[in-house]
Amino acid sequence: DADVTQTPRNRITKTGKRIMLECSQTKGHDRMYWYRQDPGLGLRLIYYSFDVKDINKGEISDGYSVSRQAQAKFSLSLESAIPNQTALYFCATSDRRADTGELFFGEGSRLTVL
């Protein structure tokens, strides 16, 4: 089983709908992140959380919100989806105690907004 699990893996929705992408991890890491990947743009940080009570905006947080329900769970919401939010979304974790800031990514959630 994957250490970082994302659901759903694929989702097609319509403009204006509310969408939630969920992420859970069994790695015991305190830090969790949501990234968005678009062709030619690499990975861009949406939100990150260093513990359950800590939520921080990344470089492209507009139109998104997050919830850290527990150390192991970090969900991303699109309150009213729009077509330019069509992208591949990755959840990632890291361990503050590690020597490196290595990120461990989930399998990704592909979202299409029509």
Added chain:
Amino acid sequence: GQQVMQIPQYQHVQEGEDFTTYCNSSTTLSNIQWYKQRPGGHPVFLIQLVKSGEVKKQKRLTFQFGEAKKNSSLHITATQTTDVGTYFCAGPNSWGKLQFGAGTQVVVTP
């Protein structure tokens, strides 16, 4: 703000050949990380470089961090079909969060 740029964006390589992909930052970096994403997969951590001029090798992959800590390179020798994928570099921005380059997509021709 900080920018991390990678060149080339695409790299077509004949199997057995060598190639190099480059990563350049507009600011000095405390460290740089490299990730590989196979087609249809997720990014996987390869390595982190911290010291000025540092060189690290992983089998056929050689990673280098520039003396000024503003650039890095990944050199792959004797490319194999298993090297197919997109290679990303990433460095911490002013708030300490990793900023990724756009990646180099590598296609290997048998």
